[in-house]
Amino acid sequence: MPSVRDRALSILDLLAHHPPELPLAEIADRLDIPRAAAHRVLADLKETGYVRQDRDGGPYRLTAKIVTLAFAYLVGNGIPDVAQPVLDRLAEATGELVRLAVVDGDQLTWVAKAQGKQHGLRVDPDDGAEVYLVATANGQAWLSCMDDDAALAIAVRQGIRREGYGPGAPRSMAELLHALQRARCNGFAMVVDAYEAGTSAVAVPILRKGGVVGTVSVAGPTIRLTEARMEGIAPILQEAAAELSLLAAGSPLFTTAKR
Structure with missing residues (x-):
């Protein structure tokens, strides 16, 4: 089973190559991750400032933090x-x-x-x-x-x-x-x-x-x-x-x- 780290990296990579944003269901389906697990990883990425949602339940997108790191x-x-x-x-x-x-x-x-x-x-x-x-x-x-x-x-x-x-x-x-x-x-x-x-x-x-x-x-x-x-x-x-x-x-x- 992929680790949380592996799933987080996969999500970041997916969002980087499919701008500007993707909903939770599509992220989970594209990466073959259970939606509950995808939601938990995305919540962690939101908390650490790597992704954001413009509204509750809305699609996810990368923040400028990735660009800053790069x-x-x-x-x-x-x-x-x-x-x-x-x-x-x-x-x-x-x-x-x-x-x-x-x-x-x-x-x-x-x-x-x-x-x-x-x-x-x-x-x-x-x-x-x-x-x-x-x-x-x-x-x-x-x-x-x-x-x-x-x-x-x-x-x-x-x-x-x-x-x-x-x-x-x-x-x-x-x-x-x-x-x-x-x-x-x-x-x-x-x-x-x-x-x-x-x-x-x-x-x-x-x-x-x-x-x-x-x-x-x-x-x-x-x-x-x-x-x-x-x-x-x-x-x-x-x-x-x-x-x-x-x-x-x-x-x-x-x-x-x-x-």
């Missing part, structure tokens, strides 16, 4: 001080959204970003912490550093045929392997209309001591961020990745990353 963790690991200046310069040079992700076991996690486009059409997603590997340039850049079997195993665990993504997203193992081979040949990954229609991105891996510790990307509207422009951006993106690789030595978040 930011404190990033600060403690040096991410803002180490990475942000590099991301800011890259965003200024490209005029587009720059995002940094770090390897965390068998997934990538977004940890920082910089927005270069202050006016007009821009991309600025707010889509949670975990990177969807198949449909993002960051995900493909990371997977391209593995052999095909390892890359497919991770992608399959996360899901390849997810709904709600753009027409350019790989829909099969063969399409994904083709994209990864292209990324290996180029030294960078590009996606067009993949994460969502109308957006494109280019990403490179951040390598350290023979392994991948993260990825950095530039994303923007497809009408502006064409394949030709992404190919032109790739060299300065690779320079930023090399700088981040050197700086990563001072951050435990990077040094403990796997792969």
Whole structure:
């Protein structure tokens, strides 16, 4: 039987990936937890300030306490001080959204970003912490550093045929392997209309001591961020990745990353 701690973590994870709020019955059903037990755990999470209800019997949502903890963790690991200046310069040079992700076991996690486009059409997603590997340039850049079997195993665990993504997203193992081979040949990954229609991105891996510790990307509207422009951006993106690789030595978040 799952412990109270395990159930609490499962509930927090569920609420983080299904904003903005969920009722008790749906939380219990999704996690296969008895409703009485789910109610007890949610009561504890309310008391400790991690979730809230706007009214008695109403749906539950996360509070800002989770964000505060996440930011404190990033600060403690040096991410803002180490990475942000590099991301800011890259965003200024490209005029587009720059995002940094770090390897965390068998997934990538977004940890920082910089927005270069202050006016007009821009991309600025707010889509949670975990990177969807198949449909993002960051995900493909990371997977391209593995052999095909390892890359497919991770992608399959996360899901390849997810709904709600753009027409350019790989829909099969063969399409994904083709994209990864292209990324290996180029030294960078590009996606067009993949994460969502109308957006494109280019990403490179951040390598350290023979392994991948993260990825950095530039994303923007497809009408502006064409394949030709992404190919032109790739060299300065690779320079930023090399700088981040050197700086990563001072951050435990990077040094403990796997792969």
